[in-house]
Amino acid sequence: MATGVNCRSCGHAGLKPVLDLGRTPLADRLVSAAQLAEQEPAYPLQVAFCSQCSLLQIIETVPPEVLFCEDYPYYSSFSDALLRHSRDNVLDLIRRRDLGSQSLAVELASNDGYLLKNYVEAGIPVLGIDPAEGPAREAEKIGVRTLNTFFTVELAKRLAAEGRQADVIHGNNVLAHVADTNGFVGGIATLLKDGGVAVIEVPYVKDLIDHREFDTIYHEHLCYFSVTALDHLFRRHGLYLNEVKRLSIHGGSLRLYVEKVERVGPSMQELLALEAAERVDRIDFYHDFARRVEHLKAELLVLLRGLKADGRTIAAYGAAAKGATLINYVGIGRDLVDFVVDRNIHKQGKYMPGQHLPIFGPEKLLEAQPDFVLLLAWNFATEIIEQQAEYARRGGRFIVPVPVPRVV
Numbered sequence: 001m002a003t004g005v006n007c008r009s010c011g012h013a014g015l016k017p018v019l020d021l022g023r024t025p026l027a028d029r030l031v032s033a034a035q036l037a038e039q040e041p042a043y044p045l046q047v048a049f050c051s052q053c054s055l056l057q058i059i060e061t062v063p064p065e066v067l068f069c070e071d072y073p074y075y076s077s078f079s080d081a082l083l084r085h086s087r088d089n090v091l092d093l094i095r096r097r098d099l100g101s102q103s104l105a106v107e108l109a110s111n112d113g114y115l116l117k118n119y120v121e122a123g124i125p126v127l128g129i130d131p132a133e134g135p136a137r138e139a140e141k142i143g144v145r146t147l148n149t150f151f152t153v154e155l156a157k158r159l160a161a162e163g164r165q166a167d168v169i170h171g172n173n174v175l176a177h178v179a180d181t182n183g184f185v186g187g188i189a190t191l192l193k194d195g196g197v198a199v200i201e202v203p204y205v206k207d208l209i210d211h212r213e214f215d216t217i218y219h220e221h222l223c224y225f226s227v228t229a230l231d232h233l234f235r236r237h238g239l240y241l242n243e244v245k246r247l248s249i250h251g252g253s254l255r256l257y258v259e260k261v262e263r264v265g266p267s268m269q270e271l272l273a274l275e276a277a278e279r280v281d282r283i284d285f286y287h288d289f290a291r292r293v294e295h296l297k298a299e300l301l302v303l304l305r306g307l308k309a310d311g312r313t314i315a316a317y318g319a320a321a322k323g324a325t326l327i328n329y330v331g332i333g334r335d336l337v338d339f340v341v342d343r344n345i346h347k348q349g350k351y352m353p354g355q356h357l358p359i360f361g362p363e364k365l366l367e368a369q370p371d372f373v374l375l376l377a378w379n380f381a382t383e384i385i386e387q388q389a390e391y392a393r394r395g396g397r398f399i400v401p402v403p404v405p406r407v408v
């Protein structure tokens with residue numbers, strides 16, 4: 001594995017290899033019928049650990065314009081659980097921070113306006129910033145003012161100079177996605193009012209490792225954060241991670257409350273202590289991850305091949321980015337899974353990267369009634385299983401692949 005690169009956060013040279021998922025197609029680059037015959041771009045997907053600031057990260061940086069601008073198919077509003085989660089977050093902040101018509105809430109990577117629309121409803125001014133054209137257009141349609149561009153320190157300076165500093169800055173599932181990690185955090189420091197708060201959600205590396213969530217590793221996700229690594233990162237920019245909450249969303253995430261004043265609370269102290277006790281800040285914590293991921297692959301293949309050998313049919317639910325990593329690393333092609341379904345209309349009619357499984361709307365499950373449905377979006381298993389009660393009533397069963405492949 002090539003490790004002649006520097007840490008994305010602290011610049012330390014000599015990253016330590018943790019896992020190599022091989023050359024992999026881009027997880028959100030769904031393939032159109034016209035593109036099926038073309039060679040798909042694929043990039044190395046290697047994970048490494050920085051022993052200086054304890055950041056787990058991938059080595060390769062695919063240009064952000066390639067990943068996020070045109071045809072970005074991820075729209076946040078297709079999960080009811082995510083919409084509820086975001087609304088509760090906003091209502092809690094409006095109450096706790098006493099926000100009103102004089103306040104400004106900014107979201108970095110505001111997608112289709114799934115979160116900021118809750119501020120708009122409450123009469124609180126908003127500004128969304130997102131480089132993906134389709135989702136940004138949808139946000140505008142529902143009254144969420146959106147700048148269709150990347151957030152950078154230059155943009156932050158311009159907004160601040162125009163008197164548009166924020167009382168609250170949201171950044172959900174975006175910090176891990178930015179190539180210029182320090183520029184992005186520096187931008188937050190510039191855009192935030194002195195008494196403001198940045199509320200940021202990131203997948204938690206401890207959950208990733210503990211629950212073998214290797215499929216959440218793809219080129220959009222450059223960093224896999226621990227609280228220890230985040231604390232180093234924010235302090236470098238005069239920001240303080242004062243409060244942190246563990247959340248179940250996306251297989252286990254952190255919600256970070258970041259301010260310009262230092263008042264580190266018990267939630268932070270507890271998590272820092274937990275990470276030190278479990279050595280999340282040391283390479284030891286990651287040393288057998290690659291082996292555990294290989295086992296998962298073997299277990300899932302035994303399960304799927306066994307079902308096929310018994311003459312069973314299998315489909316999948318969720319044309320998720322993580323689903324692309326899973327099917328490509330495990331090697332799940334049309335010999336095992338017939339098709340994938342997804343509620344997102346922008347994904348239907350296309351094909352999964354690499355394995356080219358066709359994507360249909362969820363109604364296809366009742367039409368075809370496959371014996372089993374592999375949940376590629378296992379993080380929303382409860383919501384999907386509830387929604388597919390009729391499929392289950394007719395005898396359909398679900399397979400959850402992570403952390404241990406099993407039929408539920």
Ligand code: JHZ
Nearest residue numbers: 074078079173220318319320321322342343344377380
């Ligand atoms: P979902 C995305 O990853 C993209 P993905 C991104 N890179 C990121 O960081 C993470 O989120 C956090 C569909 N679905 O959200 C919607 C239904 O069809 O787990 C999605 O296509 N019916 C920004 O893509 C997919 O499943 C449903 O009822 O891995 C879920 O993808 C539900 C609940 C979802 O994230």
